[in-house]
Amino acid sequence: ILNVEQSPQSLHVQEGDSTNFTCSFPSSNFYALHWYRWETAKSPEALFVMTLNGDEKKKGRISATLNTKEGYSYLYIKGSQPEDSATYLCAFYTTSGTYKYIFGTGTRLKVLA
Amino acid sequence: DGGITQSPKYLFRKEGQNVTLSCEQNLNHDAMYWYRQDPGQGLRLIYYSQIVNDFQKGDIAEGYSVSREKKESFPLTVTSAQKNPTAFYLCASQFGRQPQHFGDGTRLSIL
Numbered sequence: 318i319l320n321v322e323q324s325p326q327s328l329h330v331q332e333g334d335s336t337n338f339t340c341s342f343p344s345s346n347f348y349a350l351h352w353y354r355w356e357t358a359k360s361p362e363a364l365f366v367m368t369l370n371g372d373e374k375k376k377g378r379i380s381a382t383l384n385t386k387e388g389y390s391y392l393y394i395k396g397s398q399p400e401d402s403a404t405y406l407c408a409f410y411t412t413s414g415t416y417k418y419i420f421g422t423g424t425r426l427k428v429l430a
Numbered sequence: 431d432g433g434i435t436q437s438p439k440y441l442f443r444k445e446g447q448n449v450t451l452s453c454e455q456n457l458n459h460d461a462m463y464w465y466r467q468d469p470g471q472g473l474r475l476i477y478y479s480q481i482v483n484d485f486q487k488g489d490i491a492e493g494y495s496v497s498r499e500k501k502e503s504f505p506l507t508v509t510s511a512q513k514n515p516t517a518f519y520l521c522a523s524q525f526g527r528q529p530q531h532f533g534d535g536t537r538l539s540i541l
């Protein structure tokens with residue numbers, strides 16, 4: 318069974334703080350890593366598609382990096398705002414096995430005004 | 431506007447009753463998925479279908495059934511064999527190796 322771990326499970330930060338969290342995945346048979354943002358009372362929405370080792374993607378104050386050799390991706394939020402409060406999910410797309418798309422457990426972020 | 435429609439938004443089940451959650455997509459995606467979310471937990475895969483007339487069990491398929499007779503539709507039935515059905519259910523579709531698109535979910539409770 319493939320394991321995709323996210324840490325921390327949850328965190329609270331003050332408005333204006335920068336923060337980051339981690340998605341760990343198997344370092345072999347990598348095809349892609351996807352990041353999603355899941356706001357309360359809404360459905361998850363894709364943030365980033367990451368496919369190459371060393372990829373860096375940015376969307377406003379949110380950015381992500383990818384290290385496929387060691388099996389991790391970081392998501393950074395610069396100057397957190399209350400509207401960034403959400404659960405951030407990563408999903409690992411593998412080239413092996415019957416079922417290839419595995420979600421991480423998520424990181425719940427709460428930004429305090 | 432292309433998307434995924436789940437209905438109903440809220441559903442109540444009586445003991446011993448089967449209930450069906452609807453999921454329809456007009457994105458022309460081949461693959462469709464059902465997930466369950468419990469409070470404080472992540473997404474757990476119930477069933478998935480990569481093509482019409484074919485579907486596979488996910489991690490927690492017991493007590494659930496699905497059908498995929500049309501590309502657009504992937505209904506989930508929560509049977510009376512599912513002893514703890516209270517949860518939030520999400521349907522998703524996917525094209526190739528792109529991110530999944532999700533519906534707005536159905537919240538199922540026991541009466």
